[in-house]
Amino acid sequence: MAQFKGVYVAIVTPFTDSYEVDYSALKEHVDWLISEKVDGIAPCGSVGEYASLTSEERKQVIETVVNTANGRVPVIVGTGAPTTKEVVEWARFAKSVGASGLMALPPTVYNPTKEEVKAHYKALNSVGLPIIAYNNPYDYKVDLTPDLLAEMSDLDNLIGVKEFSQDVRRVHEILEKTDLEVLVGCDDLALEGAIAGATGWIAGFTNSFPRESVKLFELSVQERVKEALEIYRPMLPLFRYDAKPELVQAIKYSLQLAGKPVGPTRAPRLPLSEEVYNLIKAAHEKAEQTRSLV
Template sequence: MSKFEGVHVALVTPMTNDYEVNYQRLYEICEWLISEGVNGLIPAGSLGEYATLSNEERRKVVETVIEASKGHVPVTVGTGAPATKDVVYWAEHAKNSGASGVMALPPINYNPLENEVIAHYEALSKVGIPIIAYNNPRDYAVDLTPDLLAKISKLDNIVGVKEFSGDIRRVHDILEKTDLEVLIGVDDLAMEGPLCGATGWISGVPNALPAEGVKLFQLARAGKVDEAIQLYRKLIPLFHYDAEPQLVQAIKYMMELAGQPVGPTRPPRLALTDEVYVAIKEQFQKAINSPVTKG
C-alpha cells in the first residue's frame, strides 16, 4: 500500500514585503490547501526557497506546517543541504517534529561517484523515517537513474521517488526495476504520470489551484482520459512554469491571482518582467474561467 498517494503540494514560503517569513500566512495557506482536498504538504523544498532560509527560520517553517496540518494530511519535509550531516540533521528534526517522511536530494554540492550517492542515502536511512528520493537532473549533477534507484531502494527506509527528469518513460522503468512508489515531480506530466503508474504527484501550481490539481490527478488515476485531457489542456500553460528556473516567482504570482497572496521571493530571486506577469495572468484567467475547470 502506498504511503504517499495523491497530490502533495510543495509549499511556497510566504514572505512579508521586507522579506521576513510570514508564519501566520504559512499556517493559513496550509489550512486552505487541506480544505481544498490536497493529500499532503511538503515544506522546505526548492519551491519553499529553503536555501535562503536561516536554520531558525527553516525549523520554524517545518514546525508551523506540521502544526497546521493537525494530522489531517502527511507532512513530508525537504532536507536539501550541501553536507550529508546537515541532510541527516534536517531528517532528524523532521522526525522529532512529527513529520510523516522526508524528501531527499542526492549530494548537491558537486558531482559525486555512485558509491558516494549510495552512502549519502545510507546515512539518511539510519534516521528511521520514510524517505522519498528526489531526482532532479535538470538542476543538479546527479541523475538517479532507474538502475541507480534499484540499488538505493534496497535501503530500509527508501520508499519512493520524486521523478523530475521530465522523461515519462522513467516511470515505467522505475516501476519495473524497483518497488518504489513513484511521485511525478514536474507539473506538466501531471496527467501522464498517473496514467503510467505514478501514485503521487509532488506539485507546484496546485499551491494556487489545489482543487483543480486534485481533480486532474484523480481523473487520470481513474483512467478517465477524455475528462482528464479537457482539464489538463486548460492548466498546462500554467504547469509549464513549474519546470522553469523562475517557478517560485511565477507560482507566488498565481497565488496572488487566486486570492491567496504570499508576498515576494527573496533575492537572488527578483520580480519577473511585466510581460511575463501579463502572460501568467492571461493564462490563469483563461484556465479558471473555463467551464471544464469550473465544473
C-alpha cells in the same frame, strides 16, 4: 499499497513585504490547502525557497506546517542542504516534530560518484523516516536513474521517488526495476505520469489550484482521460512554468492572482519583467477556466 499517494503540495514560504517569513500567512495557506482536499504538504523544497531561509526560520517553517496540519494530512519535509551531515540533521529535526516522511535530494554541491550518492541515502536511511528520493537532474548534477535506484533497494526506508527528469518513460522503468512508489515531479506531466503508473504527484501550482489539481490527478489515475484532459489542457500553459527557473515567482504571482497573496521571493530570486508577468497572468486566467469543472 502506496504510502504517499495522491497530490502533495510543494508549499511556498510566504514572506512579508520586508522579506520576513510570514508564519501567520503560512498557517492560513496550509489550512486552505487542506480544506481544498490535497493529500499532503511538502515544505522546504525548492518552491519553499529553503536555501534562502536561516536555520531558525527553516525550523519554524517545518514546525508551523506540521503543527498546522495536525495529523489531518501527512507532511513530507525537504532535507536539501550542502552536506550529508546537515541533511541528516534536518531529517532528524523533521522526525522530532512529527513529520511523516522526507523529500530528499542527493548531494547537490558538486557532481558526486555513484558510491557517494548511495552513501548519502544510506546515512539518511538511518534516521528512520520514510524517504522520497528527489530526482531532479534538470537543476542538479545527479540523475537518480532507475538502475541506481534499484541498487539502493536495500535501504528499507527508501520507499519512493519524486521523478523530475521530465521523461515520462522513466515511470515505467522505475516500476519495472524497483518496488518504489513514483510521484510525478513535473506539473506538466501529471496526467501522463499517472497513466504510466505514478501513484502520487508533488506539485507546484497546486499552491494556487489545489482542488482542480486533485480532481485532475484522480481522473488521471482512474484513466478517465477525456475528462482529465478537460482540466489538464487549460492548465498546461501555467504548469509549464514548473520546469522553468522562474517557477517560484510564477507560483507566488499565480497565488496573488487567485486572491491568496504570499508576498515576494527572496534574492537571488528577483521580480520578473512586466512582459513575463503578463504571460503568467494570461496562463493563470486560462487555467481558471477549470474552476467551473470541479
